[in-house]
Amino acid sequence: MKKPPIWFWQIALLVMIFIIWHIATSPDLIPPIFFDNEYRAAFFFGEPAKIFNAIWVWFMSGEIYPHLWVTLQETLLAFAIGTLLGLAVGLWLGLTPLASAILDPYIKAMNAMPRVILAPIFMVWFGLGIWSKVALGVTLVFFIVFFNVYQGVKEVSPVVLNNARMLGANASQLLRYVYLPSATSWVFSSLHTSVGMAFVGAVVGEYLGSAKGVGYLIHQAEGAFDINTVFAGILVLTVFALLLDFVVTFAENKLLKWRPQQAETETT
Amino acid sequence: MATALSLTNISVTFTGKSGGGGYTAIKDTTLNIADGEFVSIVGPTGCGKSTLLNIGAGLLKASSGEVKVFGEPLIGLNQQAGYMFQSESLMPWRSALANVTAGLQFRGVEATEAARQGEQWLERVGLNGFGNRYPHELSGGMRKRAALAQMLILDPKIMLMDEPFSALDIQTRQLMENELLQLWETDKKSVVFITHDLEEAISLSDRVIVLAAGPATHPIGEFAIDLPRPRDVAEIRMTPRFLELHAQIWHAMKEEVLKGYAQTKNKVVA
Ligand SMILES: Nc1ncnc2c1ncn2[C@@H]1O[C@H](COP(=O)(O)OP(=O)(O)OP(=O)(O)O)[C@@H](O)[C@H]1O
Ligand SMILES: [Mg+2]
Numbered sequence: 001m002k003k004p005p006i007w008f009w010q011i012a013l014l015v016m017i018f019i020i021w022h023i024a025t026s027p028d029l030i031p032p033i034f035f036d037n038e039y040r041a042a043f044f045f046g047e048p049a050k051i052f053n054a055i056w057v058w059f060m061s062g063e064i065y066p067h068l069w070v071t072l073q074e075t076l077l078a079f080a081i082g083t084l085l086g087l088a089v090g091l092w093l094g095l096t097p098l099a100s101a102i103l104d105p106y107i108k109a110m111n112a113m114p115r116v117i118l119a120p121i122f123m124v125w126f127g128l129g130i131w132s133k134v135a136l137g138v139t140l141v142f143f144i145v146f147f148n149v150y151q152g153v154k155e156v157s158p159v160v161l162n163n164a165r166m167l168g169a170n171a172s173q174l175l176r177y178v179y180l181p182s183a184t185s186w187v188f189s190s191l192h193t194s195v196g197m198a199f200v201g202a203v204v205g206e207y208l209g210s211a212k213g214v215g216y217l218i219h220q221a222e223g224a225f226d227i228n229t230v231f232a233g234i235l236v237l238t239v240f241a242l243l244l245d246f247v248v249t250f251a252e253n254k255l256l257k258w259r260p261q262q263a264e265t266e267t268t
Numbered sequence: 269m270a271t272a273l274s275l276t277n278i279s280v281t282f283t284g285k286s287g288g289g290g291y292t293a294i295k296d297t298t299l300n301i302a303d304g305e306f307v308s309i310v311g312p313t314g315c316g317k318s319t320l321l322n323i324g325a326g327l328l329k330a331s332s333g334e335v336k337v338f339g340e341p342l343i344g345l346n347q348q349a350g351y352m353f354q355s356e357s358l359m360p361w362r363s364a365l366a367n368v369t370a371g372l373q374f375r376g377v378e379a380t381e382a383a384r385q386g387e388q389w390l391e392r393v394g395l396n397g398f399g400n401r402y403p404h405e406l407s408g409g410m411r412k413r414a415a416l417a418q419m420l421i422l423d424p425k426i427m428l429m430d431e432p433f434s435a436l437d438i439q440t441r442q443l444m445e446n447e448l449l450q451l452w453e454t455d456k457k458s459v460v461f462i463t464h465d466l467e468e469a470i471s472l473s474d475r476v477i478v479l480a481a482g483p484a485t486h487p488i489g490e491f492a493i494d495l496p497r498p499r500d501v502a503e504i505r506m507t508p509r510f511l512e513l514h515a516q517i518w519h520a521m522k523e524e525v526l527k528g529y530a531q532t533k534n535k536v537v538a
Binding site: 157159160162163164165166167168169170173177178181182185257258259260 | 325327345347349350351353355356357358359360361362363370371373374375402403404415418419422
């Protein structure tokens with residue numbers, strides 16, 4: 001007999017989790033174990049059937065799309081701006097030792113600062129629209145990309161560098177054909193983390209104050225003690241993040257073909 | 269004959285980063301390579317061969333002494349020279365073809381023309397069909413050959429080669445050596461060829477220079493190789509004159525090799 005593929009088990013596990021969740025939270029299936037009241041479990045943990053119903057209604061009525069769209073926009077903008085800034089500053093500081101020596105403590109301090117605290121300040125600066133969320137995401141993405149690019153510039157093989165110089169590369173060609181490709185490979189290795197951070201920035205920003213976005217939906221539902229809608233929002237966000245991650249993996253495989261990986265062989 | 273590359277009274281002292289005084293790798297070395305001459309440099313490991321080549325390439329500034337290229341004092345990089353490095357020097361993010369054509373690209377040669385020449389050079393070094401492989405998909409020897417093509421495509425007047433063929437098997441190596449000799453005989457470039465293989469040095473060169481063991485290395489012997497040209501590197505090794513030269517140079521080197529080995533060993537113990 002053929003063994004079922006791995007995704008079969010993954011799906012089976014997911015179904016299992018929902019079934020157990022359902023059984024444990026339904027008021028009338030089993031007697032309450034931890035709670036003195038059969039409705040308590042549902043109050044704290046929601047009920048899968050109602051959660052899926054909420055999601056169903058969101059997508060059928062189309063109510064969710066504008067919110068998803070806003071969250072996606074914020075994520076992508078934060079990612080793009082943060083990456084470009086990180087790339088530029090990382091290249092600059094990587095190539096100018098004096099500037100990097102002077103700025104070193106400031107960068108360490110800014111990176112150590114818990115940036116979620118900045119969210120209210122960004123709201124004052126950029127308003128309740130998407131830009132305050134983008135700003136929060138940028139502060140998160142920037143440092144990841146920056147540190148990776150900085151490292152990438154420092155770790156360009158001196159032999160490769162000298163070889164390019166001997167082949168006649170001038171300063172700007174070195175930047176474009178040696179430092180940049182080397183740094184981009186480091187950016188890509190941090191891509192999963194930085195896309196994730198852009199997403200976190202967007203959702204947290206929405207959660208703390210906005211009129212649109214999935215984070216906002218969750219915040220509203222929490223205000224109404226509507227636990228099922230809260231979980232519905234979380235599920236939607238999770239699937240959304242997973243999809244983003246797939247896209248990243250795809251882009252990575254396309255763009256980093258040159259990187260040595262575990263050698264792959266064909267069996268005949 | 270004109271002098272292509274001349275190093276006069278070169279000394280190199282590396283600053284000691286881990287405390288203590290600096291390390292003098294090269295002391296008072298004078299070296300002249302004539303235009304069109306093929307010179308090999310042999311010497312025990314760690315004596316300063318690569319360092320000397322870096323000086324000639326302009327990648328490293330000598331602590332004292334003078335470098336001249338075709339009579340002109342060298343400022344900055346040596347534009348007349350191609351350099352084949354001892355360690356991996358290909359850009360890992362570029363395919364073999366893109367690596368070979370890099371120099372042309374830096375000079376602004378149009379892309380299709382560069383690719384055409386690149387394909388030609390890949391074929392000459394026996395890499396046709398491997399143009400779109402990335403360096404990590406090539407064998408060590410293939411990478412060396414790509415690096416050779418990368419240097420030769422620019423047609424440099426002076427070729428600085430740091431143990432270029434040491435990663436190759438003996439057959440491929442002799443093929444490449446013959447190819448190099450042919451290239452060199454057709455347009456008489458000046459070659460500074462570093463190797464630790466004395467047979468390779470003798471069979472290729474007009475002159476073999478033996479360096480002393482470090483620190484403070486300097487040439488301790490210079491041998492003109494009066495073997496007839498054109499040569500076939502495999503056949504020339506059988507001739508009596510070759511064996512005679514080999515015995516002579518080996519005798520001069522032996523002491524230095526043992527010295528160099530003893531020093532490396534002591535360094536590790538100390
Ligand atoms: N950047 C550096 N800083 C300090 N010491 C150095 C540096 N580069 C080389 N050296 C030292 O100078 C000496 C000569 O090094 P070099 O690389 O020129 O040797 P080599 O003759 O090419 O050896 P091999 O045959 O093993 O390649 C060595 O003792 C080495 O430790
Ligand atoms: Mg060396």
